[in-house]
Amino acid sequence: MVVFSVKSVFMFLSLQVVKVQLLNILAVFPYEGRSHFLVFESLLKELAGKGHNLTVISYFPQENAIPNYRDIALEGNIEENKKWVKFTEPSYYKIIVVTIFLLVTGTNNCKVLLSDENVQNLWKNETKFDVILVEQFNSDCALGLAHKLKAPVVGISSHTLMPYHFSRLGVPNNPSFTPFQLLNGGTKPNIIQRIERTVFMIYFQYVVRVMIQTINQYTLSQYFHDLPSLEDLGRNIKLMLLNEHFTFLAPSILPSNVKEVGGLHVAENKPLPMDLEKFINDSEHGVIYISFGTMVGSSSIPPEKLQAILRTIAKLQQRVIWKWDADTLPDKQNNIYMAKWLPQNDILAHPKVVAMFYHCGLLGLMEAMFYGVPVVGMPIFGDQPRNAAALEESGLGVQIQVNKLSEDTLIKKFKIILDIKFREKVKMLSKRWRDRPIAPKEEAIYWIEYVARYPNATLNTAAADLSLYQYLCLDVMLIFGILFASSFFLFKCVLNIYRNKHSKAKKFGSFKSKQQ
Known part of the structure; x- marks a missing residue:
C-alpha cells in the first residue's frame, strides 16, 4: 500500500499548475479589414476558452461577452477600403495603388491606435502582459506600443509574407523561386517575371522604410521617447505565425521563427438555412x-x-x-x-x-x-x-x-x-491538407504559450541581423575579386619581367654573334 504525504501531493498539484500557467495576452489588430481579423478570431476565443486573459484591440468587438476576453474597440470607417478595388485585371497600376493604399491606411491606423484613450491607459497604467500578438500588414506602429509595454512579440499574418517582411525574419527571398505576393508566376517564373519581382521588391522596400515607417516613427514620437527604429523592432519579433501551408502555397524555405498555421479560420460547419x-x-x-x-x-x-x-x-x-x-x-x-x-x-x-x-x-x-x-x-x-x-x-x-x-x-x-478525374485529385489534395501532426489552431496556441514561457529565447535566424552586403556575400566576392586581380597583376608583372630579360638576352646574343 502506497502512502502519499501531504507535501508530495502539494508538490504534484503545484507542477500541474505550472503546466497550465495562465497568461495575460494582448492582441493588436490595427487594420480595419474584417477578413484579416476573421482569420484569428477563433484562435483568440480558443485562448480565452483555455483560461488565458485576452485584451483585444481591433475594429471588431464581440457582440456577446466572452469570459476572459476584453475588447478595446477602435473607431473608424471599416467600409472605406472598398473604394480601392475595381473589377479589372491585375496590373502594374494596381500594384502602385496597393502601395498608396498601404501608405494611407497604415499611417491612419497608427494615429487611430495611439490616440485611443483605452489603448493609452495600457501604457499609462503600466499594464503587464506575458506576450503580445501583433498583426503584420500595413504598419509597424503596434510594435512601438509593444516595446513600451515590455513584452515579447508574436507576429501574426492573415496572408503570405509581405515583400518587406522577408529580410526582418531572415526568410530567403530569391526571385527565381520565391513568389511575389502581388504578382503572378508562382514558383517557376520566367525571365520577365523575375525582373518584375526584383524591381517591385526594391520599390516596396523603399515605400515601406522611407515613407510608411518614417511617418509612423514620427507619430510614435508624439507619445514615446527614445524609441528604437521600427525596422529594429521588426527584427526583434520572436515568432511569426503565417497563414499558409505548403500543401497549397508550395514548400518554401522557412527559418525556425516562422510557423505555418494555414487554415486557422476554417470552422466546423453548421447547418444551413x-x-x-x-x-x-x-x-x-x-x-x-x-x-x-x-x-x-x-x-x-x-x-x-x-x-x-x-x-x-x-x-x-x-x-x-x-x-x-x-x-x-x-x-x-x-x-x-x-x-x-x-x-x-x-x-x-x-x-x-x-x-x-x-x-x-x-x-x-x-x-x-x-x-x-x-x-x-x-x-x-x-x-x-x-x-x-x-x-x-x-x-x-x-x-x-x-x-x-x-x-x-x-x-x-x-x-x-x-471533370470527375480532376475532382478526385482535388479530394486527395484535401486529404493531404488535413493530414497534419497537430491542428493549426493547437499549433498556434502552443507557440504563443512557448514564447510566453521563454521570453528571452532566440528563435530568429542569424540571417535577419546581416546587412545586405553580408547576406549576399558581396564582401567575400570583393576580397576574392581583389585577390584574383592582384594575382593576375602579379602574374603579368612577372611575365613582363621574364619577357624583358629574355628579350635583352636575345638581343645581346645577336649583337655578340655579329661582333665575332
Missing part, C-alpha cells in the same frame, strides 16, 4: 458557388463580363449560389440562389457543392482546399495573382484573367474542374 439547404439538396447535378469577396462589389462587374458569366451559367447543368451585393441581378435565372451574405464555409462543406468561381482570396481558397472543392479563380487585387498561381500549381483549380473572361473561355475552365 432551410431554404438554402433545400436549394442545394434539390440540385440533380450539384451546385456551383460564386463569390468575389467583400472588397469587390459583384454589382460593379462590367455589363459585358456579367453577361458572359450569366450565359455560362445558363449552359451548365449545375445550380448556382451567388453572393451578390445588390437587391436585383439582371436577367436572373431560376437556377440561381442570390444573397448579399452567405455562410461560405458551411456551403463549401456540403457534399453537393461541386465547384467554386472565386476571386482568389486566400481564406476562401483554404476553405475550398479543406472541403475538396475545385476552383475557377479570377484574381483582381492584392495578393490574389499570387494565390491564383498557387491555385494552379497545387492542382486545386484553374485561373482565368478578367480581360480574358468570355462565355467560351469560362465554359472551358468549368469543364476542366468539373
